[in-house]
Amino acid sequence: MRIGVIGGGAWGTALAAVAARGGQSVLLWARESEVVAAINAGQGNPQFLPGVPLPASIRATGDLDALAGVEAALVVPPAQHVRAVLSAAPLADVPLVLCAKGIEAGTRLLVGEVARQVHPAAPSAVLSGPTFAHEVAKGLPTAVTLACEDEGLRARLAARLAGPGFRIYGSSDVVGAEIGGAVKNVLAIACGVVEGAGLGQNARAALIARGFAEMTRFGVARGAQPETLAGLSGLGDLVLTCSSTSSRNFSLGIGLGQGRSAAEMLANRTTVAEGAFTAPVLREAAAEAGVDMPVTQAVCALLEGAALRTVVEALLARPLREEGA
Ligand SMILES: NC(=O)c1ccc[n+]([C@@H]2O[C@H](COP(=O)([O-])OP(=O)(O)OC[C@H]3O[C@@H](n4cnc5c(N)ncnc54)[C@H](O)[C@@H]3O)[C@@H](O)[C@H]2O)c1
Numbered sequence: 001m002r003i004g005v006i007g008g009g010a011w012g013t014a015l016a017a018v019a020a021r022g023g024q025s026v027l028l029w030a031r032e033s034e035v036v037a038a039i040n041a042g043q044g045n046p047q048f049l050p051g052v053p054l055p056a057s058i059r060a061t062g063d064l065d066a067l068a069g070v071e072a073a074l075v076v077p078p079a080q081h082v083r084a085v086l087s088a089a090p091l092a093d094v095p096l097v098l099c100a101k102g103i104e105a106g107t108r109l110l111v112g113e114v115a116r117q118v119h120p121a122a123p124s125a126v127l128s129g130p131t132f133a134h135e136v137a138k139g140l141p142t143a144v145t146l147a148c149e150d151e152g153l154r155a156r157l158a159a160r161l162a163g164p165g166f167r168i169y170g171s172s173d174v175v176g177a178e179i180g181g182a183v184k185n186v187l188a189i190a191c192g193v194v195e196g197a198g199l200g201q202n203a204r205a206a207l208i209a210r211g212f213a214e215m216t217r218f219g220v221a222r223g224a225q226p227e228t229l230a231g232l233s234g235l236g237d238l239v240l241t242c243s244s245t246s247s248r249n250f251s252l253g254i255g256l257g258q259g260r261s262a263a264e265m266l267a268n269r270t271t272v273a274e275g276a277f278t279a280p281v282l283r284e285a286a287a288e289a290g291v292d293m294p295v296t297q298a299v300c301a302l303l304e305g306a307a308l309r310t311v312v313e314a315l316l317a318r319p320l321r322e323e324g325a
């Protein structure tokens with residue numbers, strides 16, 4: 001199968017390696033000419049995935065038109081750029097596998113919903129789960145959710161992308177798979193804050209559990225299945241990113257917890273911490289859906305510069321409630 005990968009960041013590059021190792025013919029579009037040149041010269045992707053050798057068969061291009069004729073495309077730019085990049089890509093009826101994790105600012109649409117607006121005739125699927133790119137690129141064992149309403153397409157895509165180190169579980173719950181990936185990034189920032197501020201392991205465990213409760217409330221309100229949220233793309237990814245400094249979102253939270261400002265940390269960075277962009281949109285979407293998301297609100301307050309102590313005190317001073325409510 002000829003597979004296009006849109007986005008030459010860490011994750012697009014790792015997925016290109018997965019597809020190429022599975023015997024697919026891979027063309028990767030990258031925005032940065034240095035990334036295109038390095039991959040085509042067999043030097044890997046030192047900018048976004050340093051130190052990881054890539055299959056020599058991967059070809060890279062800076063021209064979106066070169067993707068014409070691919071049989072499926074993995075869509076991997078940061079969530080806020082998916083609309084612009086997809087709009088310029090010749091993929092009107094090509095199966096699209098959405099791999100970015102976030103909610104679009106302004107529209108409050110999930111990435112899959114954006115793709116369906118841009119290319120209404122293109123079938124779509126969502127690939128999500130606990131997947132640090134550098135581990136996937138090295139072939140370390142990883143399991144993901146591939147969600148697609150069309151069972152036949154899901155099976156065809158899974159057969160092309162799965163491998164011994166990349167185990168794919170199928171689902172028809174596209175919305176659930178997307179919401180888990182988008183919300184966990186915000187919760188990972190909160191867990192990083194706990195780490196950076198030295199608030200302890202008990203607090204982190206509490207945040208993971210209560211964060212999962214708010215992810216589930218929001219997901220169910222948006223039509224997700226609770227089992228999907230408790231699976232790889234929800235709880236699985238939440239646990240991963242809430243417990244490792246390999247997570248850009250967790251690391252951003254550590255900085256916030258140490259008293260650094262979000263503006264300072266986000267200025268001029270070339271890698272993406274999606275949670276910083278998703279948090280304010282998620283707060284809006286939760287308000288619209290009438291869903292209580294106190295951890296998300298706290299993360300938004302910290303990103304907006306509120307004092308850590310005030311935010312933590314407000315979170316802990318909320319009225320006592322039933323756990324299952
Ligand atoms: N890195 C991971 O481990 C990982 C794993 C799973 C999912 N994801 C998701 O994949 C998506 C991409 O993340 P990444 O880690 O590959 O990126 P990255 O942080 O490695 O690199 C940043 C990317 O943003 C792109 N970019 C910057 N400005 C842009 C613009 N104006 N238009 C289009 N693209 C622009 C760059 O070209 C580059 O590809 C995110 O939604 C992320 O949450 C990442």
Ligand SMILES: O=P(O)(O)OC[C@H](O)CO
Nearest residue numbers: 129130131132247248249
């Ligand atoms: O580095 P993060 O926080 O963007 O997390 C990367 C992946 O989403 C982990 O599954």
